[in-house]
Amino acid sequence: MGKIDDFKVFVRTRPGLISYVKNGSMTWQKFYEMWDLYGPNHDVWNAYKGIEEASKDELKADPFGLNDMVKLFKKIDMSTIQNNIAGIQKAIGLIQDITNKGDSAKPEVNDRYVPRPIYRRFED
Secondary structure, eight states: OOHHHHHHHHHHHOTHHHHHHHTTSOOHHHHHHHHHHHOTTSGGGGGGTTTHHHHHHHHHSOSSOHHHHHHHHHHOOHHHHHHHHHHHHHHHHHHHHHHHHHHHTSOOOOTTOOOOOTTOOTTO
16 A cells, blocks of 8 residues: 555544645645655644544535535526526527428428339330
């Protein structure tokens, strides 16, 4: 097992580190460098222990909570969505026009055609 795999195992034992990366205060690169320099049992990791207990409960709960959904809906621009839907409707209408014109342009089939019997000749 390489160093990166050992670091991944270390991160799995300390899920609180994930929240520091999510909120942007730390990066995985910085955590890896700290882990590589100090090791997994150094006192430097005590500063990141306080949030670990809360993070364990957070990981057990729904990772995409109600607050995340509210933030997502606040970011949505309704006018952009409306413009996109209008563009899609125009494209569907154009496709329908093309397909309907194709149906009307078909030559009419002559239903009165009766095939000649095989045993008869043209002169008969």
